[in-house]
Amino acid sequence: MPLSPQTSPSQTPLTTASTPGTPPLIAGSQGQVIEKASGQSALAGVSLKPQHYKDVLGASPRAAQAADFFEVHAENYFGQGGAPHRYLTAIRAHHALSIHGVGLSLGGAGPLSQGHLARLRALIDRYEPMLVSEHLAWCSHDGVYFNDLLPVPLTEEALETVALHVDQTQAALGRQILIENPSNYLAFADSVIPEAEFLSALVQRTGCGLLLDINNVAVSAFNVGSDAQAYLQAVDHQAVGEIHLAGHAVDERGGQRLKIDDHGSAPSDEVWALYASYVAMAGGRPTLVEWDKDVPDHAVLVREAGKARAIMRAQASGQVDLMTRSHAATV
Numbered sequence: 001m002p003l004s005p006q007t008s009p010s011q012t013p014l015t016t017a018s019t020p021g022t023p024p025l026i027a028g029s030q031g032q033v034i035e036k037a038s039g040q041s042a043l044a045g046v047s048l049k050p051q052h053y054k055d056v057l058g059a060s061p062r063a064a065q066a067a068d069f070f071e072v073h074a075e076n077y078f079g080q081g082g083a084p085h086r087y088l089t090a091i092r093a094h095h096a097l098s099i100h101g102v103g104l105s106l107g108g109a110g111p112l113s114q115g116h117l118a119r120l121r122a123l124i125d126r127y128e129p130m131l132v133s134e135h136l137a138w139c140s141h142d143g144v145y146f147n148d149l150l151p152v153p154l155t156e157e158a159l160e161t162v163a164l165h166v167d168q169t170q171a172a173l174g175r176q177i178l179i180e181n182p183s184n185y186l187a188f189a190d191s192v193i194p195e196a197e198f199l200s201a202l203v204q205r206t207g208c209g210l211l212l213d214i215n216n217v218a219v220s221a222f223n224v225g226s227d228a229q230a231y232l233q234a235v236d237h238q239a240v241g242e243i244h245l246a247g248h249a250v251d252e253r254g255g256q257r258l259k260i261d262d263h264g265s266a267p268s269d270e271v272w273a274l275y276a277s278y279v280a281m282a283g284g285r286p287t288l289v290e291w292d293k294d295v296p297d298h299a300v301l302v303r304e305a306g307k308a309r310a311i312m313r314a315q316a317s318g319q320v321d322l323m324t325r326s327h328a329a330t331v
């Protein structure tokens with residue numbers, strides 16, 4: 001996912017033991033959020049975009065509840081004040097929030113930016129989100145920031161570095177974070193650990209959770225020839241605390257086709273089918289529909305989130321086989 005400029009309290013342990021098929025309990029200082037997240041996994045959220053601030057605040061109470069939570073990119077709120085914080089404060093008063101970082105560079109070889117960590121901690125203390133997440137990626141080196149999430153070779157050396165950085169981040173934030181699987185456009189010749197295994201090892205070493213981006217799984221499978229369904233089966237289900245769904249584009253040049261994780265459209269039928277099969281296998285998780293480019297009306301995002309909620313509710317009520325077949329038939 002390319003990074004765009006405007007795509008932009010006290011801390012308690014964030015997970016407790018969970019039974020198989022049940023997501024980790026998500027804790028924060030907001031009691032109602034804890035209960036909602038742990039008692040019912042079928043939370044469906046949308047990206048909070050600045051062009052939708054007034055829609056969200058002006059919606060009728062019923063319409064406003066159409067999204068169970070909102071997710072923001074942390075770095076867009078690193079300023080101290082101004083309109084972004086005014087709107088986010090008003091929205092946070094009535095909605096659960098997820099904070100998604102894109103600039104920590106957990107996969108970088110160099111040390112983490114202490115300034116970045118301090119700003120992230122201040123944002124988390126200010127808004128008390130139910131979820132905090134970052135990426136298995138790097139995006140800065142020697143103080144230079146790149147406008148993209150860059151890939152990490154899946155080696156033991158990289159695992160040690162990322163685990164150290166996740167440990168440092170969780171210590172600085174005083175809470176667990178979720179790590180998102182990347183969208184891949186190439187496979188490193190030096191990679192020796194399957195990605196799902198690499199992420200499981202990260203969970204074991206650090207106690208982090210996972211953010212499973214199913215669009216990224218689909219994009220990677222197409223681009224590097226991996227098996228999306230096998231990836232979903234290999235993921236550490238108990239560690240998955242959130243799911244992302246998004247749209248992708250297809251780039252075709254010189255007879256080569258690549259799927260680009262551009263977040264510029266609704267999730268594809270293939271992604272919905274993979275999502276339905278994952279929910280059937282592992283149960284529901286708080287699910288976010290990401291949309292960062294060519295952003296449509298807020299109602300469109302809410303409608304897509306409603307599809308995710310319907311799939312999770314169907315699974316919870318035992319109708320998931322029907323939903324899975326229905327979505328699979330559209331691929």
Ligand SMILES: [Fe+2]
Nearest residue numbers: 180213244290
């Ligand atoms: Fe994502």
